[in-house]
Amino acid sequence: MSDEKEDARAPLPFRPTVFPGAAASVRPAPRPEPRRYGPFTRWQWAGAVIVVGGGLLFAAAMTVLAARWLLSLDALRDFTADYPGAYALPASAPVGIPAWLGWQHFFNAFLLVLIIRSGMQVRREKRPRAFWHPRRDRKGRITLTLWGHLAVDLLWLVNGAMYVVLLFSTGQWMRIVPTSLDVFPNALSAVLQYASLDWPTENGWVNYNSVQQLSYFAVVFLAAPLATLTGVRLSKLWPKNTPRLDRVITFEAARRIHFPVMLFFVVFIVVHVTLVLATGALRNLNHVYAAQGSVDPNAYADNWLGFGIFVASIAVMLAGWIAYRPRVLIPIARLFGTVTER
Template identity: 55%
Template structure:
């Protein structure tokens, strides 16, 4: 059965309503259209965003490959240039005048004392753990535990930072003993430049390294000029910078002293401390590489066994230093493993309280 027709008043109201709706719709449509056009132009769909390549550190894989290739090309060019210069008449004359040796006083001692070998081991052991804990402090978001000193329970630092600062203190103590014995035994003359000729000789050593015809100095007797400058900068510049910047960021700094804080602000200390750590890492990598490349057994005997001779061939085939080096590396690896909260917390509790929050 068809529906009943609406009454007249209802129909009139519906018609009026429909007409009003039509006028409103037409007005809205006209407002949306640009003037003078009868058809609506469809909008263009936006192009999908290009996916960023995955980065490893600051660079992507392609950028890392490009950087490595660029460095390889630069290295090849430098090697070619060094060999070309040293093979020329001017290069041979320069090499004859400055062979690369570090000038030293006649009273400079010969040999490596036992205390220096022990200091060298402790320095390597502590530096590896300091770099490990320092990097962890810089990158960890939620520390596994916190430490508060007995004399100031309100102060709280991460357990990793406590270990880092404890290792720093041991490293400083080792350095103080090293400095005292260095000057008491005259060993300072092997690493402190005493003549301006060290600089042209350092250039000579650098050119020899670049040419891949490396200077093979007998470290038992003396270092080449470039080594001497590197050791001097490490011992007398980088180490003090690491100490004074580390103290500024530690709990030993008088934080309430506004005058000292203005003279030496914490942001400045942080800008010094991290690049200094990077320097130590680079120095250590180059140092280890050259130890291996310029006579592994002889160098390890000098450094770890305190054994050597003016004739570099005497200890060039003895394995004692290598065995001691392996033991030292195993001890260092054990220290790396045990530098964890579960093992560090019992030691830290002897100097304060350890909590999870």
Template identity: 55%
Template sequence: MTRAPLPAPLRAIYGILGAATLALCAFSLVFFTRWTMSLEPVAAFLAAYPGAAPMPEGRGIGIPAWLSWTHFLNGFFLLLIVRSGIRIRGEKTPSGLWTSRRVKKRRMSLTIWFHIAVDALWMLNGLVFVVLLFATGHWVRIVPTSWEVFPNALSALIQYVSLDWPTHSGWTGYNGLQQLMYFAIVFVASPLAVLTGARLSAFWPRDDRGPWAKRINAAYPLDVAKALHFPTMLFFVGFVIVHVGLVLATGALRNLNAMYGGQDAVNWTGFWIFVVSLLAMAGGWIAARDRVIAPLAKLFGDVRLRGGR
């Protein structure tokens, strides 16, 4: 027996009540955290661990141009990956098919091909980022060098929840919570996205390739990759939303100028570069459609669009 859908006015009321409940819970959490900060043990903890991530003296200072560029490209490619990933999940009938010229049995929807192609560019950009990160010594910004990062991360979290923002400058280093989150994004979530995505792709060796392929697939089942891949994408989306929100809420001009303007100053240079980057991302989102993707896909295989599109 199927339940009748709720009337639109009732759904609206439920939505308003739900939003009000979430807002009330958020305000309660803020006030509770502020109260705990007034307690002597908590105040002493915050004084002992102000939140800054421990870093070697004089290292990792400043935002070099290569970091700004790889940061932008990471966001740009990630946006297209999410866009194509959402389209894949909702695509019942592929609007187009791509077939490899070398391996005719290798066939996939045009959307999946685009998803994999952007994945490759995202991985290449990530590889450049990691290589330069260690080559220039800026790895100390996101790789913990002391166990004190954990109490400092907790201190930073308390400050964020209380809305008494940490005042550490991103130009000279991150706070403990930022360092742990950036480390998780670069060295945990990104490899997990790559490994699960590779297992789901048409390029992964199938069982008919030989005994070695069967052993690999048995050790790394397809269901495991499916169960992890989409939640990993949601983690990226959640991180980006919180990350951008905090960048804008904790001194937007200075933060944007550090990342995009390459200087530790409060002016509008970084802001306008950020606006241009948003326009580029919006253009990429709009352009990511079959009529644009198909000519690119034809460079690497045969493409057939449905309905003559």
């Protein structure tokens, strides 16, 4: 074999019977990298949704079957008979949902939507478009996004304080604060009934079931204060040079807790709205939005007033979500300080 390298394009010593064509010397251009939305491409997201959705549907079906099997046992039937899902409130407990509670409910939901929106922006923002600072303190500069988040938080806290004051001054607190240890076995009974898709018999105008009561208590008296405390710890409102106070809740602990608390609110909203619509939409929406109800759970079943107000409130929330952007925030922020743009 010759040591010299043969020219690959030298003529063959015989007539070829198969010709390679242009592909032998011309390489096709590489295909462009598919566009990614986060970690996945569009088709990968579609596949993930199908796989995860199918898994959730299978898990839900198994949960329903397991719950129905459990409730078919004699011991569980006796348990649900003794604890139907709700216990009697004190005799002094008010009946009905007043109009102020409906307005508080809407305003709280509206502000919570903006808090989630602004919190997501704060978490994702890498290059702030604008900054805000007090007129007399240029060193206290924060991003416009963070200012908007804190401003909405403040409105939410004011609304929450008014809600708690009205709650205890009108006796409505007995509807969401457990007054008996029977709340726990009744809550377990209600969970089994929900899981079996055989909804617990209830009339929210008179009394919430125990799962609702514990959930509302957790949101108002546990999650909301925890979100407030961790939010203050992460902001410049936290007192400086207080090492003892800093050890009570460290900055890193607050950062790790604050975001999961927001996720808890998101999950609560999704589950709450789903069950409101699935367990008697017209009746439930009339209770909370139209302040209409009766000791008869079937009253106002064909009244669409509450549903209409609910749809209007969703439209307002969507409008607030869309409008929450620098173009709208900047003129509002300038009423309370100075805004500088990049």
